[in-house]
Amino acid sequence: AGAAALPVGLLAAYGLARLSTTFLNEVRSALFANVSQASCRELSRRSFEHVHGLDAAYLLSSKPGALNVVVARATQSLTQVLNMLLFNVLPIAVEFTLALAVMVSLAGPGCAAWAAGTIAVYVAFTAHFSNLRRDIMRRRNKAEESASSVFFDSLANCEIVKYFQSEDREATRYDTALARFEKEQVDVLHSLAKLNFGQQFIVIGGFTGILGLTASRVLAGDLPVGDVVAIHGILAQLMQPLGILGGVYRVTTQGFVDLGKLAAFLQRTSAVPLA
Structure with missing residues (x-):
């Protein structure tokens, strides 16, 4: 009975641990939701007040659709950036440090150095290629803002459009803006497809090299097979946050781009002094 109770207890502990992980993640999300939404509300309110604080000449010459996209995208990016930095970047860094420490104890500093080098090359490639993609994403955002501006302006002037029977011309103008957005x-x-392939090439190449080093040490009798299995499990575990890291970097950089556009807008001052 005692021997049978041990597996049952381990299974129950495993299920409880998984349930606890899910519970704590949901509690974290619930607590962060209050903070993030309050920040988004404050940012939106300040942006709204700033719009009404500008002079009428600028407001009449600006495109309401484009301003709406800038503010909406920035408030969404604020939540994403905070979430990525607090709940992805920091835990990934801690996980990498612990995994490398375990690899040093199991296979020595050589394999750990190879793994650290693979991670460093992966991060450098992701950062470099994502920076190259930033210009493409900016052009995409500009095209999206242009299409949104055409849509909102056409609706705002719907009476004029109907009076001059310009529905077909407006549809053509909107379709032209959509075609540009489609291309971008x-x-x-x-x-993104090129970035994903490059990331997988680096990860698979680096981790295959590590397994080759450990296999050669097994053949030489310097490393037991069980340690190789453990190292393989660690590498498989590291591949998951590495995949997330690329998305984290892309979302974070795009978030800073969106927030930067809103910051530039908030720095604009009224040409006419307010009383």
């Missing part, structure tokens, strides 16, 4: 969006997706 395709370029974004193509560059």
Whole structure:
């Protein structure tokens, strides 16, 4: 009975641990939701007040659709950036440090150095290629803002459009803006495919080299097979946050771009002094 109770207890502990992980993640999300939404509300309110604090000449010459996209995208990016930095970047850094420490104790500093080098090359490649994609994403955002501006302006002037029977011309103008956005969006997706392939090439190549080193040490009798299995499990575990890291970098950099555009807008002052 005692021997049978041990597996049952271990299974129960495993299930409880998984349930606790899910519970703590949801509690974290619930607590962060209050903070993030309050920050988004404050940012939106300040942006709204700033719009009404500008002079009428600028407001009449600006495009309401484009301003709406800038503010909406920035408030969404604020939540994403905070979430990525607090709940992805920091835990990934801690996980990498612990994994490398375990690899040093199991296979020595050589394999750990190879793993650290693979991670460093992966991060450098991701940062470099993502910076190249930033211009493409900016063009995509500009095209999206242009299409949104055409849509909002056409609705705002619907009476004039109907009076001059310009529905077909407005539809053509909107379709032209959508075609530009379509082209830029395709370029974004193509560059993303290239980035994903490069990341997988680095990860698979680096981790295959590590397994080759450990296999040679097993053949030489310097490393037991069980340690190789453990190292393989560590590498498999590291591949998951590495995949997330690329998305984290892309979302974070895009978030800073969106927040930068809103910051530039908030720095604009009224040409006419307010009383």
